[in-house]
Amino acid sequence: MTRLVPFSLAIASGIVVAGSAAVQAQDWYTFNGDLAAQKYSTATQITPDNVGKLTKAWEVHTGDVSDGTGNKPASDWSATPLFVNNTIYLATPFYRIFALTPDTGKVKWTYDTKSTLKALTQPDLKTRGVAYWQSANPVANEPCQKIVYIGTMDAKLHAVDADTGKLCSGFGDNGILDINRWNTTNAKWPLSILQPPTVYKDTLFIGWAGKDWADSEAPPGRVFAVDAETGKLKWTFDAIPADQAKTTGTADVWTSMSVDRERGILYLPVSSPSPNYYGGNRTERLPLATSVTALNADTGEVIWSRQLVHHDIWDYDTNSAPVLVDIQKDGQTIPALVQSSKQGFLYVLNRLTGEPIYPIVEKPVPQSTIVGEKSSPTQPYVATPQPVVSDKWPGVFGLADLASLGYCSKTAAALRYDGRFTPPSLKGSLTYPATVGGTEWGGGAVDPTTATYVVNSSSVVQIYRLVKRADYAKESNNGNKPGYFAQAGAPYGFHISNFLSPQGLPCWNPPYGTLASYDLKTGKLLWKEPFGEVQKWGFYMPDSWGSVTIGAPVVTKSGLIFIGGSMDSRVRAVDLKTGKVLWKQTVDAPAVAMPAVYTYKGKEYVLFAAGGNAILTPRVSDQIVAFALPNAK
């Protein structure tokens, strides 16, 4: 762990909580519901007893969808809708904002960024939504006292009036802030703003996404803090030291952040450095890469940082906002955070110091045999809470092996596998957990009243294989074959594939996805159930197989979990106590965005954006759908 600034300084500078986000208790005003990323609703109208009666209240189709067969890339719609200012705000993967009436879905206004719809840094058109700010001291009859922000793949941040949808001319350059103006080192591609900014007091914290698999030398993963009204730069944070930014890059914050509003601390999930799967160009210590890092929200100074993976060569980006929650333990109230991860560990830390509440132990790990690589001799392990995926890979799936006439077992035997953190190799390494998780960018949810933590996870085995530079162009057809990453500037390109049989069956044992609940007071697993259903050619596989998931759960005070996320295009309500599914509905595509739960005119709604994600299935949609009890008031 790296401690760079005494905590007392952070307290002194950030203790004041501004009223700028004067939101109501049952608003859903950030990507994660609130700044603590708890994904928790105090609503109690929908309960485990009546959730079975939940019906569709309204739905809207935005028209912004592409399956990739036309002249646009496919759309990935991972946007959490916001409910604030008595309005639903959502971003589409074509970079438009929709403002909707909360009880009918009627469109109040739309705003079009007119952004280029090209896959500049990502394979698909994607967005994870909008952000919202409102002035603590609004000026009457002045526009832009409440602002909605949307980012684009070409690095433009647009600010529009939340009531009218008109650009706020005082922000950036006539309402648009070009983040790319600050892209000055290794600027090979734009700093795509796909994750909405995190808003705290009068500051926007902006991270970005790029192509950390494409180049060794990539833009360093800078976080920008800008004034919410003007777009003026306040401070920046760099996870890559300046003297190493010439040879590596990224270690960016491409996902959401969380904020301790009382203490003014900003928590960053920092991703891995470039290139993803070879570290010979970055053998110096990069202590802030693949970390969870706490900053003074007013100054950007580092308060503490804990590296979760040393010398990351697996693309184990820290990929979700840490969940902030106070835990009653041993007679004390501990201000804690829970950081979920692709590697399947749940890191429970004191959020003021970064010290672990449950032990984190350095263990020796398998070493790379690749010339030029220098893998870390140890990695941090967490035993409590129980990791969301097992330490050892699940083993060969007999059905797939039988159907493939032994292909799965023969392939497994030919690959390198030495347990967790097996490094990439030339002959191919069986990697588990792999970069798709564990837990993806949604992270977990928590009931703060009981410290019950809920998280969905995937169990996926992938094959990591380095390709000698001399062979790369021919083997990958100049990078045009799927699964090949150039890692330009490194002596090796890279190929990644799911470990599937020739028939497309997973070669590893199910379940492929689970939903689990933990008591954070003790670290104990309360329950763990296969979640979702795998679909192949339309056929649903057994419930016990579960499904790979993207997205996150939401927890309500009444004891329910709402979640989409699975391959089967269904959204579900789950009993928080038992993990049993109490209600499910089919929507138009996998609801990979986390839902929003809000109460409007006395009625509780659960809102899903069912947009799909090509990682799960090719099925995409433009549907936003609200569910409510039919006779509730």
Added chain:
Amino acid sequence: MANQSQPLTHLDEPGAWLMTAGSALGLLVALIDYFWRGDISHTRGVLLVIVSSALLLGAALLLAIRAPHGGLGATLVALAGLDILATGFAAWMLEANWLLGLMIVAAVGWIINVFFDAQTKSVVRKYSPRLQESPR
């Protein structure tokens, strides 16, 4: 034995007609699912049940209108039974409950056809002696 057949009326072969109704409605439901049921629309699985329902419809119509005699008739009855089982299983895997229900209807029709319909009963008995002991 030469394949002989003779026109029948629905009164003679009620089981085959029930099978026909189940498969015809099943085909309709499968077509609706293929084009309009979001979670399974345009999938190979639904295409499969469209084809199998259509084949079952053809077989059931043949059994109802002009049931073939001899080995051909027995084969047709056996294949219709297998088709019902396979389509029903596929419907269960697709969670297509209407189609599954209609395959159960078709299965009831198939049982009636085998045990009670005049033409099929005689064919089946000839080619499956143990069935002669079955209750009437």
